[in-house]
Amino acid sequence: MFEEGQLYSPVTEEADGSVTVHLAPNHPGVDDDEYKTRRGEIAKAALRWSEGTPAPVIDYTEAEHEVWRTVMRELRPKHERLACKAYLEAAEKVALPTDRVPQLEEVSALVEPLTGFHFHPAPGLVPLRQFYGSLADRVFHSTQYLRHAAQPLYTPEPDLVHEIVGHGVMLGAPEFAELHRLTGEAARRLQTDEALSFMAKVFWFTCEFGVIQEGDELKTYGAGLLSSYGEIEEFRDAEVRGMDFFEMGTAEYDITQYQPILYKAESMTHLMEAVGSFFATMDDDTPARLAPKAVA
Numbered sequence: 001m002f003e004e005g006q007l008y009s010p011v012t013e014e015a016d017g018s019v020t021v022h023l024a025p026n027h028p029g030v031d032d033d034e035y036k037t038r039r040g041e042i043a044k045a046a047l048r049w050s051e052g053t054p055a056p057v058i059d060y061t062e063a064e065h066e067v068w069r070t071v072m073r074e075l076r077p078k079h080e081r082l083a084c085k086a087y088l089e090a091a092e093k094v095a096l097p098t099d100r101v102p103q104l105e106e107v108s109a110l111v112e113p114l115t116g117f118h119f120h121p122a123p124g125l126v127p128l129r130q131f132y133g134s135l136a137d138r139v140f141h142s143t144q145y146l147r148h149a150a151q152p153l154y155t156p157e158p159d160l161v162h163e164i165v166g167h168g169v170m171l172g173a174p175e176f177a178e179l180h181r182l183t184g185e186a187a188r189r190l191q192t193d194e195a196l197s198f199m200a201k202v203f204w205f206t207c208e209f210g211v212i213q214e215g216d217e218l219k220t221y222g223a224g225l226l227s228s229y230g231e232i233e234e235f236r237d238a239e240v241r242g243m244d245f246f247e248m249g250t251a252e253y254d255i256t257q258y259q260p261i262l263y264k265a266e267s268m269t270h271l272m273e274a275v276g277s278f279f280a281t282m283d284d285d286t287p288a289r290l291a292p293k294a295v296a
Helices: 033-047 062-082 085-094 104-115 128-137 160-170 174-189 193-208 245-250 268-281 286-290
Strands: 011-013 019-021 118-121 139-142 211-214 217-220 239-242 261-265
Touching: 011 033, 019 033, 062 085, 062 160, 085 104, 085 160, 085 174, 104 118, 104 160, 104 174, 128 139, 128 174, 128 193, 139 160, 160 174, 174 193, 174 268, 193 245, 193 261, 193 268, 193 286, 245 286, 261 268
Parallel strands: 118 139, 211 261, 239 261
Antiparallel strands: 011 019, 211 217
16 A cells, blocks of 8 residues: 555654654544654665664554554465465565564575575665666665564554565565566666666556466465455455556555555466566666557
8 A cells, every 4th residue: 555665754864863763644643642652663674874884773652562562463364375385485484583573684684595585674765776776786675673572563654564474584585586686686776767667667557566376276475465454355446457457557546545456466376477577678668669659
């Protein structure tokens, strides 16, 4: 229910060094001064971080640990029924703690031996070229804050649950790690913002909201679905279409609603051949090449 890189709450830093996270009017924590102060503290830690040093250690509160415990407890049976095999295998290998919020350095230590990916702290929005381009270096920019405790199973913006339970576990699977890496290489090749936007939308409909056929069942590999308590239960009711990269790259979609249209890979082999090849070969001319040819 969010678009990567667009629904992060804006972060500003004042001359006195204070950091403010500007929550949307409908955010569950917008009237909670304690939560807003906490978000500012966590964002400030990321802003003060220097590359090449360990990610900031966040002293998570008991309320934040309880949010994590609730989400992990409620998502686990949904993953067992609805997540693709590769995700479940990666989840077993990564073995995120279920009783407390993990630190980013801890998650890096779990994922990096599997696929080489590690995590850098982000205060909120990371510019699209930087976010996607860093994937080529096997770097994933992750927030460190958690959703508001009043609604532990809902977030209007990507939080640590989405970043780690969704993308983090995915990055423990060689197949998905490779798709992310290829996305990063594509982002670095692209010169125009239009091509970057096209690529980002394909990423949205694959790595964020992709589904895959496994035997007689439709499963998901998309981080947005895997980290959403509500939407993961509903994706099988969406209109499911075959892979169409021009359609994905030019689609208009409502980020405030469950996605009504999803695109399916017929198998893991098909996913890697089709989506992997798309990211491996994409350049600034790809949208034009993929555009349907006019009929005379």
